[in-house]
Amino acid sequence: MTKSFLLPDLGEGLTEAELITWLVKVGDTIELNQVIAEVETAKASVELPSPYAGVVTALRAQEGTTVEVGTAIIDIADGSEPLKEPVQEEERVPVLVGYGVAGEGPSRRGNRRAAAPETVKPVSDKPLASPPVRFVARQEGIDLAEVPASGTHGEVTRDDIASYMARDEEPVALVHGKDETRTPIKGVRKHTAAAMVSSAFTAPHVTEFITVDVTPTVELLEKLRGTKHFRDVRLTPLALVAKALLVALRSNPSLNSEWDEQNQEIVTKGYVNLGIAAATPRGLMVPNIKDAHKLGLKDLAQSLVDLTATAKEGKTGPADLADGTITITNVGVFGVDSGTPILNPGEAAILCFGAIRRQPWEFEGEIALRSMTTLSLSFDHRLVDGEQGSRFLSDIASLLSDPLNLVALS
Structure with a gap:
């Protein structure tokens, strides 16, 4: 039987969150309360523990997108029925159906199974990078798409981030004759x-x-x-x-x-x-x-x-x-x-x-x-x-x- 995990209300009536990083991928076997993703609300970064144990059959939200509370973000099969071909996010449309099921206990970092760099596969066309590298990039306000990747499998590494930060200052592109930098207002x-x-x-x-x-x-x-x-x-x-x-x-x-x-x-x-x-x-x-x-x-x-x-x-x-x-x-x-x-x-x-x-x-x-x-x-x-x-x-x-x-x- 396949169950969908709906993004829960993460506190104080917040209605949405940005999905920062998936810590699992399609085909992974996960345990109850294992941390499966990091999301950022308007107030804090939050680790999402899984309310189900089983095999991930679909990731239904892309990293970097804003997801409404009550939207299905991941499908997990419990092994009671044969697995179908994994369904990619672009083939599924999230449906707002109400509040998700919260974990039955605190997240257990020991159970986290973040993909190693060589197995990181983006749900979208985002650059490859492990969760710790993405975290550093977020802290420094760096767009990973702009960082030259030197990893064995094309992923951005910590050294790449350091090199990018140490680079010579480059001129900001002119837009309509104006020297401007625009930063999205979010989070x-x-x-x-x-x-x-x-x-x-x-x-x-x-x-x-x-x-x-x-x-x-x-x-x-x-x-x-x-x-x-x-x-x-x-x-x-x-x-x-x-x-x-x-x-x-x-x-x-x-x-x-x-x-x-x-x-x-x-x-x-x-x-x-x-x-x-x-x-x-x-x-x-x-x-x-x-x-x-x-x-x-x-x-x-x-x-x-x-x-x-x-x-x-x-x-x-x-x-x-x-x-x-x-x-x-x-x-x-x-x-x-x-x-x-x-x-x-x-x-x-x-x-x-x-x-x-x-x-x-x-x-x-x-x-x-x-x-x-x-x-x-x-x-x-x-x-x-x-x-x-x-x-x-x-x-x-x-x-x-x-x-x-x-x-x-x-």
Whole structure:
């Protein structure tokens, strides 16, 4: 009996995904929950485990195409009937028939059977390349069709990618007399753009700024880094800023709320899923630390390191991006002093943390070189009035200017 696997809803009502790479081919025998493909939604890259065991008889979607949820993408025979001639994708027309069957457990990387370069056969006319090579190309924004292939069987190798990146800069082709490069808007960038436009024109934004002398925070960081407790943890200024935000939320709960338009209610959250805006090879993403309010400084610092590393490796999953309640964007890492951030959709506030710079500042009646930073807070004026937003920002600044209070209240 042959069964068709339908592309499932991959989270938060997403309606489509781009099929990046097939990890199986027609004729392969696969196991239950074996990863058969990599797809990219508007929010994350996802591995698809097979809900069936058997033999692949047809791949019904091409790599690089966008597939709607509920569309059949692969046919698998369970061995109860003789196999027919394999049906290629162009001979079959996917039919929208509803939601697919999700796997009965997590994907098992150990069962992945990605084709080796010599057996990689594209469903379409795409260039030959193994899944790891395709992943590198995606990260670097390289079109594999433009890369000269040197593999034994005509496939693009990692060395080919490296050589292509190191090539002399070539002139961009002129189109109608204009020097232009056009990049398709899709995936994470498409989702981010839509979300930001929706947020900007739905929630009435207000942004406030405060300049803070964080010299005591910088000094405390140096002391903590030298202790046995934090020896194995990468402790950054962002960790103390995040901790200050979490403490300040206790007396300013309106900043951790949501406007429910459908039910005409304000939903104040008793938990904090702290979002951290991260620049990744696939665009801006905002994964969040679940129940961050329960974490001590050491665990919070480690969670920040893990979250950032996962995002930069392109391994952030849909669950990591869902259910955020408030966000921090750290523009200081780019040497930027401040900004007016746009709210992450569904959240009441976003804190922007600027660069820390040594500057002349009044201290104890004299001018001295101090470590200064600027914090800016954007908030939804439907949920947060000026007094509440100002008090919250002031509380964070106060904790960073006197971090002993932050330690005492943690």
